[in-house]
Amino acid sequence: MIRKEYLMTPGPTPIPYQVSLAQAEPMIHHRTPAYTEIFVRMVEGLKKVLLTSNHVLTFAASGTGAMEGAVANCFSPGDRVLVAVGGKFGQRFAEIAKVYKLSVELYEYPWDEAADPEVIAALLKDKPDIKGVFVTHSETSTGVVNDVKCIGEVVRDTPAILVVDSISGAGALELRTDEWGVDVLVTGSQKALMTPPGLAAAAVSAKAWELIEAADSPAYYFCFKKARKKYDSQSPETPYTPAIGLVKAMSEAVELLLAEGLEEAWERHRVLALCTRDAVRAMGLELFPKALQGAFAVTAVKAPQGISGGDVVRHMNRVHGVIIAGGQDRLKGKIFRIGHVGYYNFFDMVVALSALEMTLTALGHRLELGSGLAAAESRYMELTGSARP
Ligand SMILES: Cc1ncc(COP(=O)(O)O)c(C=O)c1O
Structure with missing residues (x-):
């Protein structure tokens, strides 16, 4: 019998034909007005999807690239951060933070439950030098979704920034980046954004930029400051060759999502x-x-x-x-x-x-x-x- 496949995993996910066709178009150069228009359309569309007016930086990487970028850019070795871990992807944030030699406070909650904002509030009160709180919005490994809105209320009035992995949430679940006080929101292309894997994005708030200015962990490819500078230039672009086909695809996909x-x-x-x-x-x-x-x-x-x-x-x-x-x-x-x-x-x-x-x-x-x-x-x-x- 002929084999037909139905992709029903939580990423990668099926691609609308309009998105596939955009990728199949002839290659263009990334330092041209034609590319700039597509790139800006994608980034500005992503801002609408994430409900943010902050800078949205994009990288040719899977979502983990933006997670690493958030850690590398916002903190310095020895900085104390709180990581909420209730599944495999919370664990990943903790692993990355350790690689960058941050001082990691773990808040481990049961894998079948959600993080308790009150526990986060108590931990922040107990250790006021915590500079960042890491939370997974949709913990894809368990199916649990955290209450980012409530957690945002808890973190908002502290010196800490709130870093949220919404790689499997953005575009699928209610997410109000600015209103909820999310300082660094990271996501990836291959889930609700209906695009093949390989593009990562990070929306970065003014509070996070202050930390970024002061931080001195090493970052080269995922350098947020360089990415922001290039986007703010006369002709918005990325520091390095972008994944042109994926940018075309995601630009189309974001438009489909906003049209819905x-x-x-x-x-x-x-x-x-x-x-x-x-x-x-x-x-x-x-x-x-x-x-x-x-x-x-x-x-x-x-x-x-x-x-x-x-x-x-x-x-x-x-x-x-x-x-x-x-x-x-x-x-x-x-x-x-x-x-x-x-x-x-x-x-x-x-x-x-x-x-x-x-x-x-x-x-x-x-x-x-x-x-x-x-x-x-x-x-x-x-x-x-x-x-x-
Ligand atoms: C919640 C969450 N975080 C992080 C990741 C890792 O993203 P990637 O595989 O795109 O690097 C995934 C991917 O499944 C995810 O669902």
């Missing part, structure tokens, strides 16, 4: 998450996160008794061509994750859920075929009003 409407996109993600949740529960499965508030980017599901999450992922891929993600780190084998962050609509979820029902049945989990789909359809009709004639 930010709040409409957030609502689409909420609806898909709620339908997926209901479906997996109807299949007799349990969601991994206890904290489900706003957890709309990825649905993390506990593997049923006696079945490995890895087997679910492998069977879905091999037999049905549906690619989902397994658990990472300590969750390996214990969970599987269905992505709905990015270019998805309800019928993509139907494909994933149908393949999941058949996979679970084949692996020995008892369920009534169609029960998950029925639950998803009912919820969809209820949430979107499509029950009305």
Whole structure:
């Protein structure tokens, strides 16, 4: 049988055809008016997506590049920072901070829960020399979404800056960078921004620029000051050769997202998450996160008794061509994750859920075929009003 694949992971994610076509256009040079126009359109569009009027710097890198840039540019060796760790990507921030020889205070919270803003407030009070607080908005490894708005309120009136990884949140979940007091917001191209992997972005506030001016950790490729200077020049550009094809692609993708409407996109993600949740529960499965508030980017599901999450992922891929993600780190084998962050609509979820029902049945989990789909359809009709004639 012909193999057709359905990419349902929380990154990389499917690409709209308009975005793919933009990448396929003939190569242009990056120091030309034609490129400048596309580049500026992308950056200014990203500002609208992130709801910021701060500088948005872009780099040819996956999201981790912007995470490293945030650490390298804002702090000096020995600076005390607080890193909230409730999953693999929180851990990554802590690892990078250690590489740059910062003094890292860890706030470790359970992987199925969200960070508690009150704990962050207490830690900041206890150690007033903390210069930065690192938080993961959407912790893709667990499905949990942190309350960045509340955390922003806690950090705002302290000397510390708030650094947020919204690599799997921006464009999918409510995110108000400036209003919420996010000083450095980092994101990447391959999730809700509907672009292939390889572009990273960082939105940087005035409070963060003050730290950047004073910091002396080494940064070369990811130097924020150099990137800002180049963007502010007569003809906005990047210090080094940009990923021209990706910039064209992301410029197109950002336009598509803004044409849909930010709040409409957030609502689409909420609806898909709620339908997926209901479906997996109807299949007799349990969601991994206890904290489900706003957890709309990825649905993390506990593997049923006696079945490995890895087997679910492998069977879905091999037999049905549906690619989902397994658990990472300590969750390996214990969970599987269905992505709905990015270019998805309800019928993509139907494909994933149908393949999941058949996979679970084949692996020995008892369920009534169609029960998950029925639950998803009912919820969809209820949430979107499509029950009305
Ligand atoms: C929340 C989060 N942070 C960081 C990363 C790392 O980004 P990248 O793989 O683009 O470097 C990811 C990617 O999955 C992510 O989801």
